[in-house]
Amino acid sequence: xxxxxxxAVWGLAALTIFTCLASVRWFLLSSTLTDQKLPMTVSLPExxxxxxxxxxxxxxxxxxxxxxxxxLEKWSNSLSLDPLTQYSLDDTKKLNNLIVDDxxxxxYCYVPKVACTNWKKMMLMLTRSINYSDPQSIPSDSVHRKNxxxxxxxxxxxxxxxxxxxxxxxxxxxxxxxxxxxxFRNKFEKNYTSSAYFKKRFxxxxxxxxxxxxxxxxxxxxxxxxxxxxxTSYLIDTKPNQFNEHWAPMSSMCHPCFVRYDYxxxxxxxxxxxxxxxxxxxxxPSLHFPxxxxxxxxxxxxxxxxxLSSKQQPNLIKIYEDDxxxxxxxxxxxx
Numbered sequence: 001x002x003x004x005x006x007x008a009v010w011g012l013a014a015l016t017i018f019t020c021l022a023s024v025r026w027f028l029l030s031s032t033l034t035d036q037k038l039p040m041t042v043s044l045p046e047x048x049x050x051x052x053x054x055x056x057x058x059x060x061x062x063x064x065x066x067x068x069x070x071x072l073e074k075w076s077n078s079l080s081l082d083p084l085t086q087y088s089l090d091d092t093k094k095l096n097n098l099i100v101d102d103x104x105x106x107x108y109c110y111v112p113k114v115a116c117t118n119w120k121k122m123m124l125m126l127t128r129s130i131n132y133s134d135p136q137s138i139p140s141d142s143v144h145r146k147n148x149x150x151x152x153x154x155x156x157x158x159x160x161x162x163x164x165x166x167x168x169x170x171x172x173x174x175x176x177x178x179x180x181x182x183x184f185r186n187k188f189e190k191n192y193t194s195s196a197y198f199k200k201r202f203x204x205x206x207x208x209x210x211x212x213x214x215x216x217x218x219x220x221x222x223x224x225x226x227x228x229x230x231x232t233s234y235l236i237d238t239k240p241n242q243f244n245e246h247w248a249p250m251s252s253m254c255h256p257c258f259v260r261y262d263y264x265x266x267x268x269x270x271x272x273x274x275x276x277x278x279x280x281x282x283x284x285p286s287l288h289f290p291x292x293x294x295x296x297x298x299x300x301x302x303x304x305x306x307x308l309s310s311k312q313q314p315n316l317i318k319i320y321e322d323d324x325x326x327x328x329x330x331x332x333x334x335x
Contacts, residue, residue, distance in 0.1 A: 054276040061264040061328070068326035069257035092160065097245070097253045098152035100163065101127045106281045107152060107163060109171040109254035112246045113179045113186070114267050115274075117143060118290050119172065124148065126283060136290050164259065168281050171254045173327045174267035176320035181228075181304045182297040183246040188226045199223030202244070206234045228304050229312065236315045251322045264327070267295075305331075 099108045101123060108123055110116040120143035121135040127149065132138050142148070152160055174182075187198035203223025208216050210230040219225075240249055251257070256264075263280065265273035274289035308316065317324070317334040324335045 052276070054272055057269070057273075058263055058276075061266075062261070064328040065256055065261075065264060065326055068322075068328065071325055072257070072322060074257035074322075092153040092155075092157075094255060095152040095160065098169075098259075099123050099127075100150040100152055100155070100167075101281075102150075103127060104282045105163075105167045107167045107169045107259075109169070109259070109261075111172060111174070111179075111250050111253060113182045114172045114174045114250075115270055115292075116172075119274075120144070120149070122278070122283075122287070122289065125287060126281075135287075168263070169259055169261045170263035170265060170277050170281070171250075171256070171261055172265040172267060172270070172273070173250050173323070175301075175329050175331075176250070176323040177305060177316075177331055178295070178297055178301050179250075179267075180247055180316075180320070181301050182295070184228055184231055184304070185297060185300075187246060188224075188231065196222070198244075198246075199226070202226075202234075206230050210234065228307050229309070232308055232312050232316050235319060236312065240319060249320055249323050251326050256326055266327075 097109050097111070099110060099120070100106075101108070104126055106126070108119065110119060117140050118135065121138045121140075124130060124138060124143055125132065125135055130138075152163065155163070186192065187195055188203060189195075200223050203226045204219065204221075206226050207219050207223070207230060210233045211219065211227075235243070235247065240252060243249075243252075245253060254261075263273075263277045265277060271289065271292040274292075278287060278289065305313065314334060317331065321335065323329065324331070329335075
């Protein structure tokens, strides 16, 4: 009995000692952690910054452009120089739509009917010291006058090559048929100051040739009243290299299969593309593209196209086939 009692006492004593030692060890460990000021919560890795959707869009557009040029067998694989250096120097007039900004080392290819008036205002503020703080306060007609900008075609061959190789290059494009309808409405249906020239210069000739069953002497002397179907017949019968720039194919003015454009903006996403490009080319933080007003033409494209005959429709698409393929546009079942 006494033996059992001694065993129980010794067991209780051992448990007490073990408990005390464990308490001391826990206290010392807690003190150490406190002294080291370890955080009470586990730090999570910083959130990975996702690329801007615009960046991905620009990459996708450049890839689509290359595929389109390859399909048309116009893509140059030259690695020594920008491909356009060999393509263009025989005829520098082909570079007439590329505006030069030496200050920011930028080339902008303007396309009429693709917000080019506002983009020219932006380029004017980037390239010159002018007394305007708001691009919208610049008179629209002033940016379309001759000698307002330095064009790439104004430079010597060596200077052209240097800028093509080293400058950032961008352009803006638009759905080919919508752009054409916009040009027609603006130049032949509206009564703007600039419209009078187009009606007189092109309208009379178009109506005299394609208005059937009407005495030419009875046609309006000011050229007003051209039908879209008549205008389309004129386009089909005219060589594209003789087109006015307002309806010339975009690819014929900016040569995207030969100029390696860094940024391809689209009229359909004008606001976000413009803001992104301005920041990329080093525009002042205070300079922003004017507010974008939705186009009134978009809703009318189909109705104008439906005015054309079944023969005219595919022939018109054919004129702008390069633009459709290079800039990845589509229309109905035609392309």
